[in-house]
Amino acid sequence: MTATVIEPVDGAGTRERILDLSQRYGVYVALAVLIAVATALNTDFMSVSNWRVQMFEAAPTVLVALGMALVIGTEGVDLSVGATIALAASIVPLYIGYGPAPAIVLALLLGAASGLVGGSMVAFAGVQPIVATLSLMIGVRGLAELLNGSSAKPVADATIGDLGEHTLAGIPLMAWIALAATAIVAYTVRRTTFGRQLVAIGDNKRASLLAGLPVRRVLVTVYVLSGILAALAGVLIVGHGAEADPANQGLNMELSAITAVVVGGTPLSGGRVRVVGTVAGAMFMQLISAVLIQHNVPTSTTQIVEAVLICLAVYVSRERGTR
């Protein structure tokens, strides 16, 4: 009930500007500093084999985080991605008998279906995203374990194994896939009608609705995309480990993805999607834990460091001023 109109101030305060810059470019600087420090401490860090390992580790997170960035861009969140990974993993050994292609397509379709359910709850029933996807997170993992049984199943298929293990020009196939997905998502956000509508809806949903934007369709699509990307990550994880283990695969992946998105400079309040920043955020979180582990820092300390970094990222990306 305020009668306030905050007039824009020309040349916002220095502190504001620093915060803005660090929100925009902080993750790249942090990544560069981290790589420099890690290399100084241990020259093996720059070795091809180390980077290959890091890429194997980070690629699934990047895929999931890309979908998460889109969802967060609409002021939502998708907690069901970890469970979707498990669902995709559970379906692969069941249908691998028909060949790798049908198994992969089916896994992606299931991911899309899971996203469709979550997105419909958000867009049509008006359920809060965190609640809608939390229920999915529980239910879908249950479904995955039901389909697969709780024990891990070996997956010996060559094609799926290649997806998770092979390298192309020295770079893991998984990383190429993540790179391609990044390019597609970045293009989608920047240059397509859907991408621009997504950002507008995240920034001001009511205004977007009144402007005649297809708000519900965009919301559902965003969750479907997130589901598909998570399922793709699930297939890669199965290929990398040569086994499907729905009880453990994808556990806490939703949190890693949210962390990558936030560290990458996408505000949780929606209206902005930083695609490249998200990738950098995922790489940064992967590298920091790798570096700490390589220097024999205990896991507990690693977790505390990660927590501090997340707090810092949230502080930097927090909503400034009133709208």
Place this chain on the structure above:
Amino acid sequence: MPTSPDEPDPSAPSAVGAPAGAPAALEARRVVKSFGGVHALRAADLLVRPGEVHALMGENGAGKSTLIKLLTGVYRPDDGVIALHGTERAFRTPLEAQTAGISTIYQEVNLVPMMSVARNLFLGREPRRYGLVDLRTMNRLASEILERYGVRVDVTAPVHTLGLGARQMVALARAVRTDARVVIMDEPTSSLEPREVQTLFDVIRTLRDQGSAVVFVSHRLDELYEICDRVTVLRDGRTVHSGAMAALPRMELISLMLGRDLVAAQDGRVTAFAPDRSQRRPAPDDAALAELLPAGRRGRWARQAIPGDSDSNATDSGRAALSVSGLTDRHRLRDVSLDVAPGEVVGLGGLLGAGRSETAQAVLGAHPAAGTVSVDGKRIRRRNPQAAVRAGIAMLAEDRKAEGVIPGLSVRENIVLAALPRLSRAGIVSTARQDRIVEFFMNRLRIKASGPEQKVQDLSGGNQQKVLLARWMCLNPRVLLLDEPTRGIDVGAKAEVQGIIDQLAAEGVGVLLISSELDELIEGSDRVVVLRTGSVAARLDGDEVTAPNLLAALAGDGSGLGEPETGEPELGESESESAGPESGGADEGEGNAS
């Protein structure tokens, strides 16, 4: 907002003249409050005596809410004095004001929905026994108290199971403690049924008779004249009148609120609108525009923007650009029907809460309502904004911040937002076409920005409004619904926006213009449809569109001025004023006053 900030207003009556020996229960003297450079209150005076019911009146943005918040400790005044029973007070928190004996009932009911009725009633002052809440006593007391308010409910049931009216009563009962010497009620009746209103009035009379001072805010004139003894009118943050309620005729009250002198000369034009329809001119560069604008999927957009053409079918064909009939919703609208011809500006008048914004939103499909909406004679089947926009309706929303701009996006993106699908091929945005359109509109509307990439949140209100106008103009709409298009923008931008409205009409667009400014409504409109409590109260055509006629229609006191055209079943039903509850939450954006 007006430009002269702090100069003292000689016309404002002094409230210091309280009768000797009877100190005012509550007094505000020359209080000033501004937010970020915008003055919400410039010099407001209010004097409420013990044992009287005092009406506080004013249109949107007049400063009522701000004044109430100052009196109740929500805000602190920048300047001026607030006195309670003759003692100067400076409340730092709402709690301090409450403790001092000021009870407040807000329009939105402040209850804890999941807690029981009794617990809500005694929240923070539960009866205790052995240090624990004495539930039995609490429930018994709650039943007794509510009984007095005519509410008989299970006091152990959660509050959210109660109807709105009953909830309002519980809130009232909680706020009005027996020792409350000042009670402030901010639109307490907006969600009450007529019967409940009478119960509330009984309570108010009891309070008054026991010597409490009651400040009463409502937009229902009938209620004010029924219950209030005295009235204070605010306009633009100043007190412009203070006196006995019965001594102030309705028409005068409304002209005070709207700032329009009844006897003011009629020929002094104050807006940038063309004097009459024949003098409206389209923008000179419209041929260029027609080439630039994207043709829609269904070819409706291929409409020629050539003035002569649209002029000829504007009046003669008789086919309305917009035809609305029987808009009815649950609370706010009853059977609203109106037509807008191509090239015509139809004003939609009414006081706060009359249902103007709801009508516009319902036409767009953003406010659920029964009834039909047709564009160019073609009925819109699916009632949602998407379908309406596709059919050629565009709406400039009243609340620019919440419902208009996308603050974090650039000027360019805000302009093309609605037209994106038409500027894309296979879902991929064409930057080149976008740039041409954005450049065209930034030039034509003279949008002052550092460039198309500047964020809209950094623009001034007037430029934001122009960006929104551009958003709709590049859709080439058939019908434009403008809800307070010039509110909160500076004088220059205001004149420009008014000029643009004229141009659009000259180009054949049907315009529905909502404005709280009488001058804008009178000078900008060809016809005016007046709403009162959600239904059409009068229709003024051509020469009938004058200030006295409009004021009479707004007041609805049947003073005989400007007999509206016959044949309208809803005309002048004065009983319609009191009938029908209005939903409180969706009120006409009192909170959006800027």
